[in-house]
Amino acid sequence: MDLATLLGVLGGMGVILGAVALGGGVLLFLNPPSLVIVVGGTIAATLIKFPLKHFLGAFKVALHAFRAHAEDPNKLIEEALKLSTVARKSGLLALENQKISNPFLKQGIQLAVDGNPPEFVRKTLTQDIDLAIERHETGQNIFKAIGDSAPAMGMIGTLIGLVQMLSNMDDPKSIGPAMAVALLTTLYGAVIANAFALPIAEKLALRSKEEQLTKSLILETIGGIQEGLNPRVMETLLKTYLPDGQRAPAAKKKAA
Amino acid sequence: MDLATLLGVLGGMGVILGAVALGGGVLLFLNPPSLVIVVGGTIAATLIKFPLKHFLGAFKVALHAFRAHAEDPNKLIEEALKLSTVARKSGLLALENQKISNPFLKQGIQLAVDGNPPEFVRKTLTQDIDLAIERHETGQNIFKAIGDSAPAMGMIGTLIGLVQMLSNMDDPKSIGPAMAVALLTTLYGAVIANAFALPIAEKLALRSKEEQLTKSLILETIGGIQEGLNPRVMETLLKTYLPDGQRAPAAKKKAA
Amino acid sequence: MDLATLLGVLGGMGVILGAVALGGGVLLFLNPPSLVIVVGGTIAATLIKFPLKHFLGAFKVALHAFRAHAEDPNKLIEEALKLSTVARKSGLLALENQKISNPFLKQGIQLAVDGNPPEFVRKTLTQDIDLAIERHETGQNIFKAIGDSAPAMGMIGTLIGLVQMLSNMDDPKSIGPAMAVALLTTLYGAVIANAFALPIAEKLALRSKEEQLTKSLILETIGGIQEGLNPRVMETLLKTYLPDGQRAPAAKKKAA
Amino acid sequence: MDLATLLGVLGGMGVILGAVALGGGVLLFLNPPSLVIVVGGTIAATLIKFPLKHFLGAFKVALHAFRAHAEDPNKLIEEALKLSTVARKSGLLALENQKISNPFLKQGIQLAVDGNPPEFVRKTLTQDIDLAIERHETGQNIFKAIGDSAPAMGMIGTLIGLVQMLSNMDDPKSIGPAMAVALLTTLYGAVIANAFALPIAEKLALRSKEEQLTKSLILETIGGIQEGLNPRVMETLLKTYLPDGQRAPAAKKKAA
């Protein structure tokens, strides 16, 4: 569970609802037709931008933003070094029986165990990483697209409301409330974009970057194992994936 | 047929017309001179930006956004593996008689069958891909240009309307309706840009990216066939073009 | 003559003048001091941004946007194949007497005829292309700069007008007309940017891209001739510069 | 201590508080609910965008913007030349006993002393630099995200306030003050973004760039030492890291 995402979504809603409640009635801010314009218009624009399949899959993708980042680079490096030691001692084939938790690492080790040459393994895995990034980008882009369209649709709604209000100003008393309603679509659009869609797109981008980093660490591991790199040399190389502060414990271990 | 594009265009129009109808008369929002300023001005600016030939071809290009994405990577991989097996068994020349559905794959196989060296085939096909991307970008750029110009022309129309209204405020009753009319061009510009032009440009960009991916899969296939790559090795390589979830069935097939 | 640019400029002016005339008097929109602020301010800002020589040359550069694109890739490919055939039959030196219309092709052929090694010819021509692009970019950038400055200067003019109006509101009757005048600079800025400067910059960018494509086709041609490439192989390579639809006629010719 | 950052933050606050105090009461500008909307909403959006750990670490990262840049390239070059001379005279191993202040230089020298081949040392250090840049970017991005969200949340707060005010305009006297309160969130958002968050993000980016430059100078040093480069040749190379004006003193030293 990614607490930050959940806290952020609930906190954002809480703050906005609180502001709305404090100033009077919540009902003032509830206008179904306005909601239909903004949400419906945003969905329509997003449908034009993406294939139906991707659009329908967007909510499943959004869950990634709420799910916790599972892979701890420290553990992965430990596992990589263990595999590397096994391969040095008992040969590449001995890796076939090792239990490997990360599926991408497993796939890479399998490619190596199958006797594929290092360049081929590197090419396949690199291509796998690159194409996975492109697929992930589609997910982020849907939320970016929602974040772009919602304020635009909000503005369209407000313009429609203003034109209607301005064409019919016989009753001065009605001008204020009519304008309040016209502004609601702009408010809805701003909330959807800034409290949900754009931040979710950002978190998805970060998730994708983390995964890419993990995969590139794995790529390095497989390459090192195939080259028969000394595990201590490999440790030096893999430790660059950790921030300075986290490298120390491993150094202690090395000393032990 | 790309259902999403059609749904999006119709849905967007529906939502906006609904909002317009709900608030009173649709006629309020129909002002031919305003429409002429926004549409005419946008066409004029787009004509300056692009050659006449590209501009006239834009509507034909827009149809791509409504057409379904034909190429299923699964089928393409299957076809690639079949061709690769044939080439391994009976030589490159045997490919000449194979029925090949995808024209780019056909062109590449023809280049290989003609006895061109792999580097030349790769260079020709890569260049073909790159130059096709550039041509596709012109199509997208026309719709992006429309999406940029329409709101600007809408603003110009509103400014003209405001200047006219402000210069002649003798009758206070006429101020509201005059301002309503002035705002119409801004509304038209926002609708054209956000409910049509920009989303269409986005879908065209996605189409182009999909085609590019398909072509790069084909490039890989031709290269593999010319190198005489083992079909099972090739399958591993081509499967990276599929998301993780879709790779399983093929794995089963391999096991069979 | 690039009809599209001319149509666009005249059409844009027509639409805007029409809107102005329809709503009352054109004189309402003519305010020399406002024009001086926007045009003078934009010229001043552009002068700071660019060297005097480039600024003065901008109008000459703008003509490129009105001039027709002369080079037809089909004809160029035909000429390239003819030259290639001559070189294969009678040697590189035979090219010296060939009549070559495109000056860049002529320059390249001359370099080859002079006995320069292929790498040197490629380096010289590539560098020529790259540096020409940079020079063209200056031209586009001046119009982009005008398109950036004009709306800013328009806003500055409007702010000055508003401050003057707000400081002196004794006569309520004068508020409307004073504000109308204040808005004129914003209108001028928007028109200059969106109906002239930015679209012209875009067309110049397209021209530059077209020329670059032509030159890169020529680069390929010279390289092929120096390598003694088979004209039919070269045709395959050069045809990638054409969209799919235009390649067919050449194929027929090949068959003939 | 980075005086500029401190001066900037205090100066910005001073100028804004001065303007507030001058115009009347500071209390006018203090509205706790408005502050909660903008700060709370910005925190919520930032939490969605980043993992909790990074978010909590942001304040620690911000301190980098206040800390002085420690590494003087002149001193570093001097140290590099000293090490290079020692290595030339007494061999690489003699470097083990040298006192080295910069930890990255120390790490690199250690890698060289350990007998790792130059390509491995270069690869490890380059990777270390690249991955450190990515980690630093997260820090900058949090402040950029705050700078993006704060004005958006300010606008949302103002829209809420406007809707509440417009729905209830019975007492004309209350309109002005209500609108003043509504504008406060926009003001808060603009101040947070433009006087704090965005400038801090910029300074962090500069810090990261400086560190990267220092590290790349060190990379060059280690490479030169491993290649056994002549210290005078190395000086020429390293001096390119200094602006023209600062190179002279070293030249004098060389002459001495």
Add this chain to the structure above:
Amino acid sequence: MDLATLLGVLGGMGVILGAVALGGGVLLFLNPPSLVIVVGGTIAATLIKFPLKHFLGAFKVALHAFRAHAEDPNKLIEEALKLSTVARKSGLLALENQKISNPFLKQGIQLAVDGNPPEFVRKTLTQDIDLAIERHETGQNIFKAIGDSAPAMGMIGTLIGLVQMLSNMDDPKSIGPAMAVALLTTLYGAVIANAFALPIAEKLALRSKEEQLTKSLILETIGGIQEGLNPRVMETLLKTYLPDGQRAPAAKKKAA
């Protein structure tokens, strides 16, 4: 002296002051507190963004925008060809006594005369160019930062003024003038950004690009001299740095 920059700065000030004077009193537009908010706030934000040293050096850097571009590529090419001829006739060492005006060319020739291998000279000079670009970018970025902050600070000032005015609307007569004063900060910010800071940043960027081009021409020259390139071949290469129109005179000279 770069006439364009001077004309632009004076012209911009003239146009704006003219507009101010024409509409009534210049005093109307002079409000010291408003000036303090915008200028002070902008300085504060810029101080946070940059180190003190760079900030203080910004005015010295700005002078580059007023100084004329000294290096004429035509003369430089002439000098390069002369040096190349000398080196071909009398050897590299003969260059030591040549008078060389451009300091970068001098430095490069010195590196060659000192007997450094071509790859080393190229690496040192390339690195010198790259690092000089980075240093120049800091100068441009300070002016870009000023251009970003000034309008934001102007908006903050206007918001403060509006809040103060709206909270105290007892005297309707004072509303207009109060709002005029509030708008002044926005006006100041827009003028600082669009008539000074952003254009100066642009000119500095152009200067940096010109210098880079000159240096890259020099790099080519030194390389050619070290390779012992034929001066006529070198002329062909260096002439690519000139626009088409300026190459002719040199061709005539060649013929003479």
